[in-house]
Amino acid sequence: MTHKSNMKLSAADLAFNAINVIIMAFVCIIIIYPLYYVLLASVTDPVIVNSGKPLLWIERLYLNGFAETLSYNPLWTAYGNTIIYTLSGTAVSLAATIPAAYALSRKDMYGRKPVMFIFTFTMFFSGGIIPLYITIRSLGLYNSIWAMIMPAAVSVYNLIVCRSFFESGLPDELLEAAKIDGCSDFGFFFKIALPLSTTIIAVMCLFYATAMWNQFFNALMYLQDDNKMPLQVALRNLVLMNQANQMGSSGDAMITKQKLAEQLKYCVVVVSAAPLLAAYPFLQKYFAKGVTLGAVKG
Amino acid sequence: MKATNIYRRTPSLKAILSCWQLYALLIPALVWVFVFAYYPMYGLIIAFKDYKIRAGILASPWARPAFKYFMQFFSTSIAWQAIRNTVIISLESLVIAFPIPVVFAILLNQIQKKSVQKTIQTISYAPYFMSNVVVVSVITVLFSANGVVNSIAGSLGGKTILFTSLPQWFRALFIGSNIWQTMGFNAVIFIAALTAISPDYYEAATIDGASRFQKILHIELPLIMPTVILMLILAIGNIMNIGYEKAYLMQNGSNTIVSELISTYVYKVGLQTAQYSFATAVGLFNSLVNFIILIIANKAAKKLSGISIF
Structure with a gap:
């Protein structure tokens, strides 16, 4: 809305604005947090991740999952x-x-x-x-x-x-x-x-x-x-069909393997979604443009 | 001048031939649409045949009776279950998921600061880039027994719930994640319609002392209604084609009772057990029902509001 009112906002309008801002903030958190969580979980010590507590930042850096993923x-x-x-x-x-x-x-x-x-x-x-x-x-x-x-x-x-x-x-x-x-x-x-x-x-x-x-x-x-299979099929096999525990090298102790198994899922998700997410901020203006164009004649 | 030709009723051959270069530009896409869209439509006749790979579509014998495979489908209990699941999940999606982008667009449009508005919008359609495999993977890890959702629920006094394997949670997860994926994308269309509203309306309403809420109700909603109806027809026209890829990915041994859709069933009997004619019959039934619903929705919208897609 481009229009700006010269008049003072009424109490009802102020309340409306406040509620609206809260709703929008909530929506943004719901959209971003799952992605942010997966990203954090891929580099945080699995002991902390597996305890299930909501992550807000990297509490204990643990990169073995990524090392394993990148060498697979x-x-x-x-x-x-x-x-x-x-x-x-x-x-x-x-x-x-x-x-x-x-x-x-x-x-x-x-x-x-x-x-x-x-x-x-x-x-x-x-x-x-x-x-x-x-x-x-x-x-x-x-x-x-x-x-x-x-x-x-x-x-x-x-x-x-x-x-x-x-x-x-x-x-x-x-x-x-x-x-x-x-x-x-x-x-x-x-x-x-x-x-x-x-x-x-x-x-x-x-x-x-x-x-x-x-x-x-x-x-x-x-x-x-x-x-010949593409990334999405590999991702599905590793994460959804639980083949991630086959990834660790056979010499690893059982404990390390189990510790890694869950983290590997997060790492694989990050690795497969990363290129699109990284490119997204630069490309999103074209995206919006395209969708709007589609809307005109859709 | 060519532009004047469009007013002529019957174009001369010469005038048609003069566009040959434009037709040449069309050829790749036209060839594609005939090979990958219309030839498969012709292939639908195997629903009425006993299709044999060796014989091919034409030489395979007709099924006796012709509706053999349709009758076979309707005589199984899984058929009715798949139809019921498809209809329920489609209707729930339509009722719950369709209005949300409209509401989101209106609320977003109320944010006064342009830069904030833009940032929220950019965030909102980011999930649209995620593949279904990524989304289902994220659901699986977040909603697992020791995942973050159960831990938050636990700290609020709830019990651990196996969200991804319990049938009663399938639809909630399916529709909820659909909203998460597509809300921002679907809202772009409504946001475009809202920005097209002339500021004069708002100024007049402000002079009359209208509140924010009244402006939404009496200016924005009526003015974006044509767009909403158009999108609703399109949504209804795709009602039976509900994301089978995601449903298939979310399926596991314990939730098929609610997650088996007509489309996932077609894939399983068709490609995993190679019952081509039977699976084609089931798929054709699905497409026909979908198409009939689209026609009805389009007719109804035309009658009620004068808006239609064709």
């Missing part, structure tokens, strides 16, 4: 896979989404409405997982990197966000002027529209890369070999 090779294999899937997947997604979104933003393209319908219909009805699985198998993509990239390559939601950007961000006069100068549609898209659209390209990178990084179910369905 299968996790790094999964990490490498996720990085490869994310980079190549994002590249494929951008190459498919951005040109299509531009074309769909052009009101003078015949068949714009039916083509748009072809895309939006898939947001509300789909073949479901088994027919998609059969498709992947019959295309020979099963258990290959393409099985991770292709099913998620185009998100219709992202396509709509991107189209809204081109519709509102590129003035019609620009296109008209370029046309008079003899510019083709390709020329306009590659030489004028794309260079003016770095914001939406960043937004799309962020949306697609996050989705790719977080992909779990597709890996479960379309991949078979352990050494």
Whole structure:
């Protein structure tokens, strides 16, 4: 709300503000504390963590969990896979989404409405997982990197966000002027529209890369070999299927192993979520921009 | 000038061909949508066939009777359990989780300091970046028997509760963590609608002596209502597609009685036991119910408020 009242606030308004501030503070704590706790638990002596008391700061630094996590090779294999899937997947997604979104933003393209319908219909009805699985198998993509990239390559939601950007961000006069100068549609898209659209390209990178990084179910369905599995599957195996106690080197005493087992879970969670969380403060403005754009035409 | 062409009723072939470069830009995405969205829809016919991998979709024989697999599904007790679980968790999510971002957006909009407002908003959508595996992992460690939640409850005099394995806690954890993950993200849309409200309304209301609360009730709520209804239709239109990935991750031997959804069941019978036709029939049933609900919600909204998505 941009408006500022010149009048003095009434008692009711003051009370409203006070309660509102308390609610907002509470909301922030609820959102941040679980993440903060996991971070603290990953570097605090497991004896303190296992006592279950709420952590506020590092009481006794204990980095063995991290040492163990960082020397656990299968996790790094999964990490490498996720990085490869994310980079190549994002590249494929951008190459498919951005040109299509531009074309769909052009009101003078015949068949714009039916083509748009072809895309939006898939947001509300789909073949479901088994027919998609059969498709992947019959295309020979099963258990290959393409099985991770292709099913998620185009998100219709992202396509709509991107189209809204081109519709509102590129003035019609620009296109008209370029046309008079003899510019083709390709020329306009590659030489004028794309260079003016770095914001939406960043937004799309962020949306697609996050989705790719977080992909779990597709890996479960379309991949078979352990050494192809992405980070999310490794994380689930270690934390949710309790394989973390296999991580310690076999020479460790039973006591150390048990002490570590719980902490390893926290460490693995931190290691897998860290890149996104670290990048988040720098990227969040693009994120907000993208979501707002989606909201306009959603 | 091309822009004038849109007013012509029947475009000439030449005019259509003149857009060929735009069509070329569409090709990658169009190919994708046909291969990975429409071809699987065609594959739905195996719900009415005895699908054999070797034979493929076309050559596999038709099931006799055609609705064999649907009847098989409805004759099992697990079917009704999965349907019930899906419906209950969807409705609870809709009733509890849908209004929260609206309320959050309105309250956030009342924060006077722009910088504070922005900071809170940035914090609020951070969890949206977390994968379901991370979120479920965090739930598992925080709510374990010796986790921090039980210890806080214990210091307040409560008993240790095995949250993650008790069926009666599954929905609370599922919906609660959903709110945690998506509240900020879903609120962005409403915040955008609130910022679009003209300051004139507030000034007029201030002159009339309206309180904060009255302004929310009589200015903000009515003005963001179209957005709310639109989002509600979309939420209802996805009601049966409730996050199966998370439900699957949260499942364990002791809570399947409430955590088995139609979608997790499809995955299990379809891919773990390879009953392709049967699982496709179950999935198709789910998609159809979902689609019908969407159409009804859309129609109802159109009739009641004139707002619709198509």
